[in-house]
Amino acid sequence: MEAQKKRVAVLVGCNYPNTANELHGCINDVLAMKETLVKRFGFDDSNIEVLTDAPNSCKLPTGANIKQALANMVDGAKAGDVLYFHYSGHGTRIPSKKHGQTFHHEEAIVPCDFNLITDLDFRQLVNRLAKGASFTILSDSCHSGGLIDKEKEQIGPSSSVQKGSTSKTCYTLTHKTIPYDSIQQHLSSLTKVITTDIGTHLLELFGSSASLRFQTASHALLEALGPDEGILLSGCQADETSADMNPGVAGKAYGAFSNAVEMVVREKEGDLSNREVVVRARKVLQGQGFDQHPCLYCSDENADATFLGHPQKT
Template sequence: MPPSNQQHFGPQFQGPNHQMQQPFFQYSQCNGKKKALCIGINYFGQDAELRGCINDARNVQRFLIEKFGYRMEDIVILTDDAQNPRQIPTKDNMLNAMRWLVQNAQPNDSLFFHYSGHGGQTKDTDGDEQDGEDEVIYPVDFQQNGHIVDDEMHDIMVRSLPPGCRLTSIFDACHSGSALDLPYIYSTEGKLKEPNLAAEAGSGLMSAFSSYSRGDIGGALQSAMGLVKTATGGNKKKAEYAKATKTSPADVISWSGCKDSQTSADATEAGQATGAMSYAFMLALNQNPQQSYMQLLKSLREILRAKYSQKPQLSSSHPMDTNIMFIC
Protein backbone atom coordinates (compact mmCIF):
# COMPACT_ATOMS: atom_id res chain seq x y z
CA MET A 1 0.00 0.00 0.00
CA PRO A 2 1.15 3.59 -0.56
CA PRO A 3 2.91 5.34 2.34
CA SER A 4 0.84 8.01 4.09
CA ASN A 5 3.54 10.58 4.80
CA GLN A 6 4.86 13.29 2.49
CA GLN A 7 7.37 12.11 -0.11
CA HIS A 8 10.24 14.51 -0.81
CA PHE A 9 12.32 14.38 -3.97
CA GLY A 10 14.79 16.41 -5.99
CA PRO A 11 17.30 19.02 -4.82
CA GLN A 12 16.59 21.47 -2.02
CA PHE A 13 16.10 25.14 -2.83
CA GLN A 14 15.74 28.38 -0.91
CA GLY A 15 12.13 29.39 -0.45
CA PRO A 16 10.42 32.38 1.20
CA ASN A 17 12.10 33.73 4.36
CA HIS A 18 15.32 32.03 3.23
CA GLN A 19 14.05 28.65 4.45
CA MET A 20 15.29 25.55 2.64
CA GLN A 21 12.53 23.65 0.83
CA GLN A 22 12.26 20.53 -1.28
CA PRO A 23 9.56 19.42 -3.73
CA PHE A 24 7.11 16.93 -2.25
CA PHE A 25 3.97 15.02 -3.03
CA GLN A 26 1.65 12.80 -1.02
CA TYR A 27 0.01 9.53 -2.03
CA SER A 28 -3.73 9.20 -1.43
CA GLN A 29 -4.96 6.39 0.79
CA CYS A 30 -8.20 6.48 -1.26
CA ASN A 31 -10.34 6.15 1.87
CA GLY A 32 -12.10 9.53 1.58
CA LYS A 33 -14.86 10.66 -0.74
CA LYS A 34 -15.13 8.95 -4.15
CA LYS A 35 -16.36 10.82 -7.24
CA ALA A 36 -16.19 9.87 -10.91
CA LEU A 37 -16.81 11.37 -14.34
CA CYS A 38 -17.31 8.99 -17.29
CA ILE A 39 -17.55 10.39 -20.83
CA GLY A 40 -18.40 8.30 -23.90
CA ILE A 41 -18.93 9.85 -27.34
CA ASN A 42 -19.98 7.90 -30.44
CA TYR A 43 -20.42 11.04 -32.64
CA PHE A 44 -23.71 9.89 -34.16
CA GLY A 45 -24.10 10.98 -37.79
CA GLN A 46 -20.65 12.57 -37.97
CA ASP A 47 -17.65 11.52 -40.04
CA ALA A 48 -15.58 8.83 -38.27
CA GLU A 49 -18.53 7.77 -36.08
CA LEU A 50 -17.50 5.37 -33.32
CA ARG A 51 -19.40 2.39 -31.92
CA GLY A 52 -18.08 1.45 -28.49
CA CYS A 53 -17.56 4.66 -26.53
CA ILE A 54 -20.99 4.95 -24.90
CA ASN A 55 -20.70 1.29 -23.87
CA ASP A 56 -17.29 2.09 -22.36
CA ALA A 57 -18.65 4.91 -20.20
CA ARG A 58 -21.49 2.76 -18.86
CA ASN A 59 -19.26 -0.28 -18.33
CA VAL A 60 -16.67 1.76 -16.41
CA GLN A 61 -19.44 3.32 -14.31
CA ARG A 62 -20.69 -0.16 -13.37
CA PHE A 63 -17.12 -1.39 -12.78
CA LEU A 64 -16.34 1.45 -10.36
CA ILE A 65 -19.49 0.72 -8.36
CA GLU A 66 -18.97 -3.06 -8.20
CA LYS A 67 -15.17 -3.22 -7.77
CA PHE A 68 -14.13 0.00 -6.04
CA GLY A 69 -17.12 1.05 -3.95
CA TYR A 70 -18.16 4.18 -5.84
CA ARG A 71 -21.81 5.20 -5.47
CA MET A 72 -24.12 5.78 -8.43
CA GLU A 73 -25.07 9.24 -7.16
CA ASP A 74 -21.39 10.28 -7.08
CA ILE A 75 -20.78 9.42 -10.75
CA VAL A 76 -21.59 11.85 -13.56
CA ILE A 77 -21.90 10.23 -16.98
CA LEU A 78 -21.94 12.16 -20.27
CA THR A 79 -22.96 10.36 -23.49
CA ASP A 80 -24.31 11.62 -26.80
CA ASP A 81 -27.45 9.49 -26.50
CA ALA A 82 -28.46 11.16 -23.20
CA GLN A 83 -31.99 12.60 -22.88
CA ASN A 84 -30.94 15.31 -20.42
CA PRO A 85 -29.23 18.21 -22.30
CA ARG A 86 -26.78 18.65 -19.39
CA GLN A 87 -25.54 15.08 -19.91
CA ILE A 88 -24.67 15.57 -23.59
CA PRO A 89 -20.83 15.70 -23.92
CA THR A 90 -20.63 19.20 -25.41
CA LYS A 91 -17.48 21.20 -24.76
CA ASP A 92 -19.19 23.34 -22.10
CA ASN A 93 -20.75 20.35 -20.36
CA MET A 94 -17.45 18.44 -20.34
CA LEU A 95 -15.48 21.36 -18.88
CA ASN A 96 -18.18 22.00 -16.26
CA ALA A 97 -18.22 18.31 -15.32
CA MET A 98 -14.42 18.34 -14.93
CA ARG A 99 -14.76 21.31 -12.55
CA TRP A 100 -17.46 19.44 -10.61
CA LEU A 101 -15.18 16.41 -10.29
CA VAL A 102 -12.41 18.30 -8.48
CA GLN A 103 -14.62 20.71 -6.54
CA ASN A 104 -13.94 20.61 -2.77
CA ALA A 105 -11.34 17.86 -3.20
CA GLN A 106 -9.60 16.79 0.01
CA PRO A 107 -6.54 14.66 0.93
CA ASN A 108 -7.24 10.91 0.60
CA ASP A 109 -10.21 11.48 -1.71
CA SER A 110 -10.34 9.30 -4.80
CA LEU A 111 -11.49 10.93 -8.03
CA PHE A 112 -11.84 9.02 -11.32
CA PHE A 113 -11.98 10.44 -14.85
CA HIS A 114 -12.72 8.23 -17.86
CA TYR A 115 -12.88 9.42 -21.46
CA SER A 116 -13.67 7.29 -24.50
CA GLY A 117 -13.87 9.13 -27.80
CA HIS A 118 -11.78 10.78 -30.47
CA GLY A 119 -8.35 12.18 -29.61
CA GLY A 120 -5.87 14.14 -31.66
CA GLN A 121 -3.04 16.66 -31.62
CA THR A 122 -2.53 20.36 -32.23
CA LYS A 123 0.53 22.62 -32.28
CA ASP A 124 2.08 23.17 -28.84
CA THR A 125 2.29 26.87 -27.97
CA ASP A 126 3.94 26.88 -24.53
CA GLY A 127 7.00 24.65 -25.04
CA ASP A 128 6.15 21.74 -22.73
CA GLU A 129 5.74 19.03 -25.40
CA GLN A 130 8.78 17.11 -26.64
CA ASP A 131 7.12 16.33 -29.98
CA GLY A 132 5.87 19.91 -30.43
CA GLU A 133 2.23 18.77 -30.28
CA ASP A 134 -0.40 19.22 -27.57
CA GLU A 135 -2.87 16.37 -27.15
CA VAL A 136 -6.59 17.12 -27.50
CA ILE A 137 -9.95 15.41 -27.02
CA TYR A 138 -13.03 16.10 -29.12
CA PRO A 139 -16.44 16.97 -27.61
CA VAL A 140 -19.50 16.02 -29.62
CA ASP A 141 -19.80 19.67 -30.77
CA PHE A 142 -16.11 20.13 -31.64
CA GLN A 143 -16.94 21.22 -35.20
CA GLN A 144 -18.77 24.26 -33.80
CA ASN A 145 -16.90 24.91 -30.54
CA GLY A 146 -13.48 23.31 -30.92
CA HIS A 147 -11.48 20.70 -29.04
CA ILE A 148 -10.21 20.56 -25.43
CA VAL A 149 -6.43 20.81 -25.07
CA ASP A 150 -4.38 18.83 -22.52
CA ASP A 151 -3.10 22.06 -20.90
CA GLU A 152 -6.68 23.08 -20.08
CA MET A 153 -7.53 19.66 -18.62
CA HIS A 154 -4.36 19.83 -16.51
CA ASP A 155 -5.28 23.31 -15.26
CA ILE A 156 -8.78 22.19 -14.24
CA MET A 157 -8.25 18.66 -12.94
CA VAL A 158 -4.63 18.56 -11.71
CA ARG A 159 -3.45 22.00 -10.68
CA SER A 160 -6.38 22.56 -8.32
CA LEU A 161 -5.92 19.36 -6.29
CA PRO A 162 -4.42 19.38 -2.77
CA PRO A 163 -1.54 17.09 -1.71
CA GLY A 164 -2.77 13.57 -1.00
CA CYS A 165 -5.80 13.71 -3.29
CA ARG A 166 -5.96 11.01 -5.96
CA LEU A 167 -7.17 11.50 -9.49
CA THR A 168 -7.09 8.37 -11.64
CA SER A 169 -7.72 9.05 -15.33
CA ILE A 170 -8.23 6.72 -18.27
CA PHE A 171 -8.00 8.07 -21.82
CA ASP A 172 -9.28 5.57 -24.38
CA ALA A 173 -8.49 7.73 -27.39
CA CYS A 174 -5.98 8.15 -30.18
CA HIS A 175 -2.79 10.14 -29.47
CA SER A 176 -3.56 10.08 -25.73
CA GLY A 177 -0.19 9.11 -24.20
CA SER A 178 0.20 12.43 -22.40
CA ALA A 179 -3.40 13.66 -22.63
CA LEU A 180 -3.40 14.99 -19.05
CA ASP A 181 0.06 16.57 -19.35
CA LEU A 182 1.60 14.53 -16.53
CA PRO A 183 5.39 14.80 -16.83
CA TYR A 184 6.52 11.43 -15.41
CA ILE A 185 6.03 8.56 -17.88
CA TYR A 186 6.91 4.99 -16.88
CA SER A 187 8.11 1.88 -18.66
CA THR A 188 6.97 -1.65 -17.84
CA GLU A 189 10.18 -1.99 -15.80
CA GLY A 190 8.87 0.78 -13.56
CA LYS A 191 11.51 3.23 -14.73
CA LEU A 192 11.05 6.81 -15.86
CA LYS A 193 11.21 7.14 -19.63
CA GLU A 194 12.79 10.59 -19.33
CA PRO A 195 15.51 12.09 -17.11
CA ASN A 196 14.12 12.60 -13.65
CA LEU A 197 13.76 15.92 -11.89
CA ALA A 198 16.38 15.22 -9.23
CA ALA A 199 19.09 14.77 -11.84
CA GLU A 200 18.08 17.50 -14.25
CA ALA A 201 16.55 20.39 -12.30
CA GLY A 202 18.49 23.59 -11.85
CA SER A 203 17.74 26.52 -9.59
CA GLY A 204 15.44 28.15 -12.14
CA LEU A 205 13.34 25.00 -12.37
CA MET A 206 13.13 24.62 -8.61
CA SER A 207 12.08 28.24 -8.30
CA ALA A 208 9.33 27.53 -10.82
CA PHE A 209 8.23 24.45 -8.91
CA SER A 210 8.26 26.37 -5.63
CA SER A 211 5.95 28.98 -7.11
CA TYR A 212 3.69 26.27 -8.58
CA SER A 213 3.39 24.44 -5.24
CA ARG A 214 2.44 27.71 -3.49
CA GLY A 215 -0.24 28.36 -6.10
CA ASP A 216 1.72 31.29 -7.57
CA ILE A 217 1.15 30.42 -11.21
CA GLY A 218 2.48 33.76 -12.44
CA GLY A 219 5.68 33.24 -10.49
CA ALA A 220 6.05 29.73 -11.85
CA LEU A 221 5.68 30.92 -15.43
CA GLN A 222 8.03 33.84 -14.87
CA SER A 223 10.68 31.56 -13.36
CA ALA A 224 10.38 29.22 -16.31
CA MET A 225 10.42 31.85 -19.05
CA GLY A 226 14.09 31.27 -19.80
CA LEU A 227 13.29 27.64 -20.48
CA VAL A 228 10.41 28.54 -22.77
CA LYS A 229 12.80 30.53 -24.94
CA THR A 230 15.23 27.62 -25.16
CA ALA A 231 12.67 24.81 -25.26
CA THR A 232 12.86 24.58 -29.02
CA GLY A 233 16.56 23.84 -28.60
CA GLY A 234 16.02 20.25 -27.57
CA ASN A 235 13.78 17.65 -25.97
CA LYS A 236 15.75 17.73 -22.72
CA LYS A 237 14.80 21.37 -22.13
CA LYS A 238 11.16 20.62 -22.92
CA ALA A 239 11.14 17.71 -20.47
CA GLU A 240 12.67 19.96 -17.80
CA TYR A 241 10.14 22.71 -18.47
CA ALA A 242 7.24 20.23 -18.29
CA LYS A 243 8.45 18.91 -14.95
CA ALA A 244 8.95 22.42 -13.57
CA THR A 245 5.45 23.57 -14.52
CA LYS A 246 3.35 20.36 -14.42
CA THR A 247 4.69 18.45 -11.38
CA SER A 248 2.04 18.41 -8.63
CA PRO A 249 1.98 17.56 -4.91
CA ALA A 250 -1.35 15.78 -5.56
CA ASP A 251 -1.51 12.08 -6.46
CA VAL A 252 -2.54 12.05 -10.12
CA ILE A 253 -2.23 8.94 -12.30
CA SER A 254 -3.14 8.56 -15.95
CA TRP A 255 -3.62 5.35 -17.93
CA SER A 256 -3.82 6.02 -21.66
CA GLY A 257 -4.66 3.66 -24.49
CA CYS A 258 -1.61 4.39 -26.60
CA LYS A 259 1.46 6.53 -27.13
CA ASP A 260 1.04 10.12 -28.33
CA SER A 261 2.07 8.94 -31.80
CA GLN A 262 -0.41 6.01 -31.94
CA THR A 263 -4.10 5.39 -32.49
CA SER A 264 -6.47 3.48 -30.18
CA ALA A 265 -8.82 0.81 -31.48
CA ASP A 266 -12.61 0.98 -31.52
CA ALA A 267 -13.04 -2.77 -31.15
CA THR A 268 -15.42 -5.64 -30.50
CA GLU A 269 -14.74 -7.77 -27.43
CA ALA A 270 -16.99 -10.43 -25.91
CA GLY A 271 -19.60 -9.60 -28.56
CA GLN A 272 -19.85 -5.91 -27.61
CA ALA A 273 -18.48 -2.76 -29.25
CA THR A 274 -15.87 -1.29 -26.91
CA GLY A 275 -12.69 0.73 -26.76
CA ALA A 276 -9.76 -1.68 -26.53
CA MET A 277 -8.18 0.17 -23.59
CA SER A 278 -11.37 0.39 -21.51
CA TYR A 279 -11.94 -3.32 -22.06
CA ALA A 280 -8.35 -4.22 -21.14
CA PHE A 281 -8.40 -2.12 -17.95
CA MET A 282 -11.53 -3.80 -16.60
CA LEU A 283 -10.42 -7.28 -17.72
CA ALA A 284 -6.99 -6.94 -16.09
CA LEU A 285 -8.43 -5.90 -12.71
CA ASN A 286 -11.24 -8.48 -12.85
CA GLN A 287 -8.64 -11.19 -13.42
CA ASN A 288 -6.39 -9.90 -10.62
CA PRO A 289 -7.65 -7.03 -8.42
CA GLN A 290 -4.39 -6.87 -6.42
CA GLN A 291 -1.73 -5.49 -8.76
CA SER A 292 1.07 -2.98 -8.46
CA TYR A 293 1.21 -0.15 -10.98
CA MET A 294 4.01 -1.92 -12.83
CA GLN A 295 2.10 -5.23 -12.87
CA LEU A 296 -1.06 -3.54 -14.13
CA LEU A 297 0.83 -1.77 -16.92
CA LYS A 298 2.31 -5.11 -17.97
CA SER A 299 -1.15 -6.74 -17.79
CA LEU A 300 -2.64 -4.06 -20.03
CA ARG A 301 0.19 -4.40 -22.53
CA GLU A 302 -0.19 -8.21 -22.63
CA ILE A 303 -3.96 -8.10 -23.12
CA LEU A 304 -3.73 -5.59 -25.96
CA ARG A 305 -0.60 -7.04 -27.60
CA ALA A 306 -2.55 -10.13 -28.66
CA LYS A 307 -4.71 -8.14 -31.12
CA TYR A 308 -3.60 -4.51 -31.31
CA SER A 309 -0.46 -2.48 -31.99
CA GLN A 310 -1.25 0.27 -29.45
CA LYS A 311 0.87 0.42 -26.27
CA PRO A 312 -0.86 1.65 -23.09
CA GLN A 313 1.00 4.31 -21.13
CA LEU A 314 1.28 5.10 -17.41
CA SER A 315 2.09 8.64 -16.35
CA SER A 316 1.93 10.54 -13.07
CA SER A 317 2.09 14.04 -11.61
CA HIS A 318 5.05 13.11 -9.40
CA PRO A 319 7.92 10.61 -9.32
CA MET A 320 6.34 7.41 -8.01
CA ASP A 321 7.18 3.96 -6.78
CA THR A 322 5.53 1.69 -9.36
CA ASN A 323 5.85 -1.31 -7.02
CA ILE A 324 3.13 -0.07 -4.68
CA MET A 325 -0.44 -1.34 -5.04
CA PHE A 326 -2.80 0.32 -7.52
CA ILE A 327 -5.85 1.52 -5.61
CA CYS A 328 -8.57 3.98 -6.52
Protein backbone atom coordinates in the same frame (compact mmCIF):
# COMPACT_ATOMS: atom_id res chain seq x y z
CA MET B 1 -14.11 11.97 13.95
CA GLU B 2 -12.25 11.69 10.62
CA ALA B 3 -14.27 12.87 7.62
CA GLN B 4 -15.55 10.15 5.31
CA LYS B 5 -13.24 9.68 2.32
CA LYS B 6 -15.06 9.87 -0.99
CA ARG B 7 -14.71 8.12 -4.33
CA VAL B 8 -15.99 10.34 -7.14
CA ALA B 9 -16.00 9.72 -10.90
CA VAL B 10 -16.81 11.46 -14.17
CA LEU B 11 -17.29 9.05 -17.07
CA VAL B 12 -17.48 10.35 -20.66
CA GLY B 13 -18.35 8.32 -23.75
CA CYS B 14 -18.53 9.98 -27.18
CA ASN B 15 -19.78 7.93 -30.14
CA TYR B 16 -20.43 10.97 -32.44
CA PRO B 17 -23.59 9.32 -33.86
CA ASN B 18 -24.65 10.04 -37.45
CA THR B 19 -21.41 11.85 -38.29
CA ALA B 20 -18.38 11.01 -40.40
CA ASN B 21 -16.48 10.44 -37.15
CA GLU B 22 -18.90 7.88 -35.67
CA LEU B 23 -17.58 5.33 -33.18
CA HIS B 24 -19.51 2.45 -31.64
CA GLY B 25 -18.01 1.25 -28.37
CA CYS B 26 -17.36 4.39 -26.34
CA ILE B 27 -20.68 4.59 -24.51
CA ASN B 28 -20.49 0.87 -23.77
CA ASP B 29 -17.02 1.45 -22.31
CA VAL B 30 -18.12 3.95 -19.70
CA LEU B 31 -21.31 2.09 -18.78
CA ALA B 32 -19.23 -1.04 -18.16
CA MET B 33 -16.74 0.98 -16.12
CA LYS B 34 -19.53 2.47 -14.02
CA GLU B 35 -20.63 -1.02 -13.02
CA THR B 36 -17.01 -1.96 -12.23
CA LEU B 37 -16.50 1.15 -10.10
CA VAL B 38 -19.53 0.30 -7.98
CA LYS B 39 -19.03 -3.46 -7.67
CA ARG B 40 -15.23 -3.69 -7.47
CA PHE B 41 -13.98 -0.33 -6.20
CA GLY B 42 -16.69 0.79 -3.79
CA PHE B 43 -17.90 3.91 -5.60
CA ASP B 44 -21.38 5.08 -4.70
CA ASP B 45 -23.65 5.38 -7.73
CA SER B 46 -24.64 8.88 -6.63
CA ASN B 47 -20.99 10.00 -6.87
CA ILE B 48 -20.62 8.93 -10.51
CA GLU B 49 -21.55 11.38 -13.27
CA VAL B 50 -21.95 9.92 -16.76
CA LEU B 51 -21.94 12.11 -19.89
CA THR B 52 -22.64 10.49 -23.26
CA ASP B 53 -23.98 11.53 -26.64
CA ALA B 54 -26.61 8.79 -26.65
CA PRO B 55 -29.99 9.96 -28.02
CA ASN B 56 -31.58 9.98 -24.55
CA SER B 57 -28.64 11.59 -22.74
CA CYS B 58 -29.64 14.21 -20.16
CA LYS B 59 -26.26 16.00 -20.42
CA LEU B 60 -24.15 15.92 -23.59
CA PRO B 61 -20.36 15.60 -23.37
CA THR B 62 -19.57 19.04 -24.76
CA GLY B 63 -16.26 20.63 -23.90
CA ALA B 64 -17.90 23.01 -21.42
CA ASN B 65 -19.96 20.26 -19.75
CA ILE B 66 -16.97 17.93 -19.37
CA LYS B 67 -14.78 20.67 -17.91
CA GLN B 68 -17.52 21.77 -15.53
CA ALA B 69 -18.02 18.21 -14.29
CA LEU B 70 -14.27 17.81 -13.76
CA ALA B 71 -14.00 21.20 -12.04
CA ASN B 72 -16.84 20.30 -9.66
CA MET B 73 -15.13 17.01 -8.83
CA VAL B 74 -11.68 18.51 -8.28
CA ASP B 75 -12.83 21.58 -6.37
CA GLY B 76 -15.00 19.48 -4.06
CA ALA B 77 -12.19 17.07 -3.18
CA LYS B 78 -10.55 16.77 0.23
CA ALA B 79 -7.52 14.86 1.50
CA GLY B 80 -7.90 11.12 1.02
CA ASP B 81 -10.53 11.37 -1.73
CA VAL B 82 -10.17 9.28 -4.89
CA LEU B 83 -11.15 11.04 -8.13
CA TYR B 84 -11.47 9.21 -11.43
CA PHE B 85 -12.06 10.40 -15.00
CA HIS B 86 -12.67 7.83 -17.74
CA TYR B 87 -12.81 9.14 -21.29
CA SER B 88 -13.61 7.02 -24.34
CA GLY B 89 -13.77 8.87 -27.63
CA HIS B 90 -11.66 10.59 -30.26
CA GLY B 91 -8.32 12.20 -29.55
CA THR B 92 -6.13 14.43 -31.69
CA ARG B 93 -2.76 16.21 -31.80
CA ILE B 94 -2.37 19.96 -32.12
CA PRO B 95 0.77 21.39 -33.75
CA SER B 96 2.55 23.73 -31.34
CA LYS B 97 5.61 25.94 -31.43
CA LYS B 98 5.97 25.86 -27.64
CA HIS B 99 9.58 26.23 -26.51
CA GLY B 100 10.57 26.95 -30.11
CA GLN B 101 9.99 23.37 -31.26
CA THR B 102 8.48 23.71 -34.72
CA PHE B 103 7.26 20.12 -34.83
CA HIS B 104 6.10 19.82 -31.22
CA HIS B 105 2.56 18.56 -30.66
CA GLU B 106 0.03 18.87 -27.85
CA GLU B 107 -2.48 16.16 -27.00
CA ALA B 108 -6.24 16.74 -26.75
CA ILE B 109 -9.53 14.92 -26.43
CA VAL B 110 -12.42 15.75 -28.76
CA PRO B 111 -15.80 16.38 -27.05
CA CYS B 112 -18.95 15.99 -29.11
CA ASP B 113 -18.96 19.72 -30.02
CA PHE B 114 -15.22 19.75 -30.97
CA ASN B 115 -14.39 22.16 -28.10
CA LEU B 116 -11.01 20.54 -27.53
CA ILE B 117 -9.77 19.79 -24.01
CA THR B 118 -5.97 19.77 -24.01
CA ASP B 119 -3.10 18.51 -21.90
CA LEU B 120 -2.80 21.99 -20.39
CA ASP B 121 -6.39 21.84 -19.09
CA PHE B 122 -5.62 18.56 -17.33
CA ARG B 123 -2.42 20.03 -15.88
CA GLN B 124 -4.44 22.92 -14.46
CA LEU B 125 -6.90 20.51 -12.83
CA VAL B 126 -4.10 18.47 -11.25
CA ASN B 127 -2.37 21.61 -9.99
CA ARG B 128 -5.45 22.73 -8.08
CA LEU B 129 -6.20 19.33 -6.55
CA ALA B 130 -6.47 19.31 -2.74
CA LYS B 131 -3.35 17.99 -1.01
CA GLY B 132 -3.78 14.32 -0.16
CA ALA B 133 -6.42 13.59 -2.82
CA SER B 134 -5.64 11.58 -5.97
CA PHE B 135 -6.87 12.12 -9.53
CA THR B 136 -6.69 9.19 -11.95
CA ILE B 137 -7.41 9.72 -15.66
CA LEU B 138 -7.97 6.80 -18.02
CA SER B 139 -8.15 8.02 -21.61
CA ASP B 140 -9.12 5.47 -24.25
CA SER B 141 -8.39 7.74 -27.20
CA CYS B 142 -5.78 8.24 -29.88
CA HIS B 143 -2.63 10.24 -29.04
CA SER B 144 -3.51 10.04 -25.32
CA GLY B 145 0.04 9.53 -24.06
CA GLY B 146 1.10 12.71 -22.23
CA LEU B 147 -2.44 14.01 -21.80
CA ILE B 148 -1.46 15.56 -18.45
CA ASP B 149 1.09 18.17 -19.46
CA LYS B 150 4.53 17.56 -17.91
CA GLU B 151 3.48 14.49 -15.94
CA LYS B 152 6.41 12.08 -15.46
CA GLU B 153 6.55 9.10 -17.82
CA GLN B 154 6.66 5.73 -16.06
CA ILE B 155 5.67 3.47 -18.96
CA GLY B 156 5.76 5.09 -22.38
CA PRO B 157 7.78 5.72 -25.55
CA SER B 158 11.12 5.35 -23.74
CA SER B 159 10.04 1.95 -22.36
CA SER B 160 11.00 -1.21 -24.20
CA VAL B 161 7.97 -2.34 -26.16
CA GLN B 162 7.32 -5.02 -28.74
CA LYS B 163 5.26 -3.88 -31.66
CA GLY B 164 2.11 -5.87 -32.27
CA SER B 165 0.55 -6.96 -35.54
CA THR B 166 -2.72 -6.37 -37.30
CA SER B 167 -5.70 -7.15 -35.07
CA LYS B 168 -6.63 -10.83 -35.02
CA THR B 169 -10.25 -10.15 -34.26
CA CYS B 170 -13.08 -10.34 -36.81
CA TYR B 171 -14.45 -6.99 -35.72
CA THR B 172 -14.49 -3.79 -37.73
CA LEU B 173 -11.68 -1.61 -36.34
CA THR B 174 -11.91 2.19 -36.29
CA HIS B 175 -9.11 4.39 -34.99
CA LYS B 176 -10.16 6.90 -32.34
CA THR B 177 -8.55 9.88 -34.00
CA ILE B 178 -9.77 12.91 -35.92
CA PRO B 179 -6.93 14.51 -37.91
CA TYR B 180 -6.02 18.06 -36.98
CA ASP B 181 -6.84 19.29 -40.51
CA SER B 182 -10.35 17.81 -40.30
CA ILE B 183 -11.02 19.54 -36.99
CA GLN B 184 -9.71 22.82 -38.37
CA GLN B 185 -11.92 22.55 -41.46
CA HIS B 186 -15.00 21.74 -39.37
CA LEU B 187 -14.45 24.68 -37.02
CA SER B 188 -13.72 27.11 -39.86
CA SER B 189 -16.97 26.08 -41.56
CA LEU B 190 -18.77 27.24 -38.42
CA THR B 191 -16.88 30.46 -37.75
CA LYS B 192 -16.44 31.54 -41.40
CA VAL B 193 -13.16 33.10 -40.26
CA ILE B 194 -10.26 32.79 -42.70
CA THR B 195 -7.29 31.64 -40.63
CA THR B 196 -5.24 28.50 -40.11
CA ASP B 197 -5.00 29.16 -36.36
CA ILE B 198 -7.27 26.65 -34.63
CA GLY B 199 -7.20 28.70 -31.43
CA THR B 200 -8.89 31.61 -33.20
CA HIS B 201 -11.76 29.35 -34.28
CA LEU B 202 -12.17 27.81 -30.82
CA LEU B 203 -12.19 31.18 -29.07
CA GLU B 204 -14.67 32.54 -31.61
CA LEU B 205 -17.05 29.60 -31.05
CA PHE B 206 -16.60 28.87 -27.35
CA GLY B 207 -15.14 31.99 -25.74
CA SER B 208 -13.98 31.49 -22.16
CA SER B 209 -14.90 27.79 -22.25
CA ALA B 210 -12.22 27.14 -24.89
CA SER B 211 -9.06 25.36 -23.75
CA LEU B 212 -6.50 27.22 -21.67
CA ARG B 213 -4.05 26.28 -24.40
CA PHE B 214 -5.57 29.08 -26.50
CA GLN B 215 -6.21 31.65 -23.79
CA THR B 216 -3.87 34.64 -23.54
CA ALA B 217 -0.92 34.40 -21.14
CA SER B 218 -2.08 31.18 -19.46
CA HIS B 219 0.89 28.93 -20.15
CA ALA B 220 3.40 30.39 -17.68
CA LEU B 221 1.02 29.81 -14.78
CA LEU B 222 0.63 26.09 -15.40
CA GLU B 223 4.02 24.51 -14.94
CA ALA B 224 4.19 21.19 -13.12
CA LEU B 225 4.74 21.82 -9.41
CA GLY B 226 6.90 18.75 -8.81
CA PRO B 227 5.59 15.29 -7.89
CA ASP B 228 1.80 15.44 -7.73
CA GLU B 229 -1.26 13.23 -7.44
CA GLY B 230 -2.14 13.20 -11.13
CA ILE B 231 -2.19 9.68 -12.61
CA LEU B 232 -2.70 9.06 -16.35
CA LEU B 233 -3.37 5.67 -17.89
CA SER B 234 -3.44 6.27 -21.65
CA GLY B 235 -4.72 3.89 -24.29
CA CYS B 236 -1.66 4.42 -26.45
CA GLN B 237 1.48 6.46 -26.91
CA ALA B 238 1.23 10.05 -28.11
CA ASP B 239 2.09 9.08 -31.69
CA GLU B 240 -0.22 6.05 -31.79
CA THR B 241 -3.92 5.40 -32.30
CA SER B 242 -6.39 3.53 -30.08
CA ALA B 243 -8.91 1.09 -31.52
CA ASP B 244 -12.71 1.10 -31.37
CA MET B 245 -14.05 -2.37 -32.10
CA ASN B 246 -17.45 -2.91 -33.69
CA PRO B 247 -18.63 -6.53 -33.99
CA GLY B 248 -21.84 -5.50 -35.78
CA VAL B 249 -24.71 -7.83 -34.95
CA ALA B 250 -22.36 -10.43 -33.45
CA GLY B 251 -21.79 -8.71 -30.12
CA LYS B 252 -21.19 -5.53 -28.18
CA ALA B 253 -18.81 -2.85 -29.47
CA TYR B 254 -16.00 -1.67 -27.20
CA GLY B 255 -12.78 0.30 -27.00
CA ALA B 256 -9.78 -2.02 -27.06
CA PHE B 257 -8.01 -0.37 -24.10
CA SER B 258 -11.14 0.01 -21.95
CA ASN B 259 -11.93 -3.65 -22.57
CA ALA B 260 -8.36 -4.70 -21.72
CA VAL B 261 -8.50 -2.85 -18.39
CA GLU B 262 -11.86 -4.46 -17.62
CA MET B 263 -10.32 -7.87 -18.34
CA VAL B 264 -7.31 -7.15 -16.12
CA VAL B 265 -9.50 -6.04 -13.22
CA ARG B 266 -11.79 -9.06 -13.56
CA GLU B 267 -8.98 -11.61 -13.78
CA LYS B 268 -6.86 -10.38 -10.85
CA GLU B 269 -8.28 -10.57 -7.35
CA GLY B 270 -6.99 -8.14 -4.75
CA ASP B 271 -5.20 -4.86 -5.30
CA LEU B 272 -3.52 -3.91 -8.55
CA SER B 273 -0.97 -1.12 -8.80
CA ASN B 274 -1.24 1.49 -11.53
CA ARG B 275 1.88 -0.02 -13.07
CA GLU B 276 0.39 -3.52 -13.03
CA VAL B 277 -2.82 -2.37 -14.72
CA VAL B 278 -0.89 -0.82 -17.62
CA VAL B 279 1.61 -3.68 -17.99
CA ARG B 280 -1.17 -6.30 -17.93
CA ALA B 281 -3.34 -4.28 -20.34
CA ARG B 282 -0.38 -4.08 -22.73
CA LYS B 283 -0.06 -7.87 -22.62
CA VAL B 284 -3.80 -8.32 -23.26
CA LEU B 285 -3.69 -6.01 -26.29
CA GLN B 286 -0.52 -7.61 -27.62
CA GLY B 287 -2.13 -11.04 -27.29
CA GLN B 288 -5.13 -9.78 -29.23
CA GLY B 289 -2.87 -8.43 -31.98
CA PHE B 290 -3.38 -4.70 -31.39
CA ASP B 291 -0.59 -2.30 -32.35
CA GLN B 292 -1.13 0.15 -29.50
CA HIS B 293 0.79 0.45 -26.26
CA PRO B 294 -0.89 1.82 -23.11
CA CYS B 295 1.22 4.22 -21.08
CA LEU B 296 1.47 5.38 -17.47
CA TYR B 297 2.32 8.92 -16.42
CA CYS B 298 2.53 9.80 -12.70
CA SER B 299 4.97 10.30 -9.83
CA ASP B 300 7.31 7.46 -8.84
CA GLU B 301 5.27 6.83 -5.71
CA ASN B 302 1.95 6.65 -7.58
CA ALA B 303 3.33 4.23 -10.17
CA ASP B 304 3.25 1.49 -7.53
CA ALA B 305 0.26 2.82 -5.59
CA THR B 306 -2.99 0.85 -5.75
CA PHE B 307 -5.16 1.58 -8.80
CA LEU B 308 -8.11 3.61 -7.51
CA GLY B 309 -6.93 3.10 -3.96
CA HIS B 310 -7.05 5.79 -1.29
CA PRO B 311 -3.80 7.81 -1.13
CA GLN B 312 -1.43 6.92 1.68
CA LYS B 313 -1.19 9.34 4.59
CA THR B 314 1.94 11.46 4.51
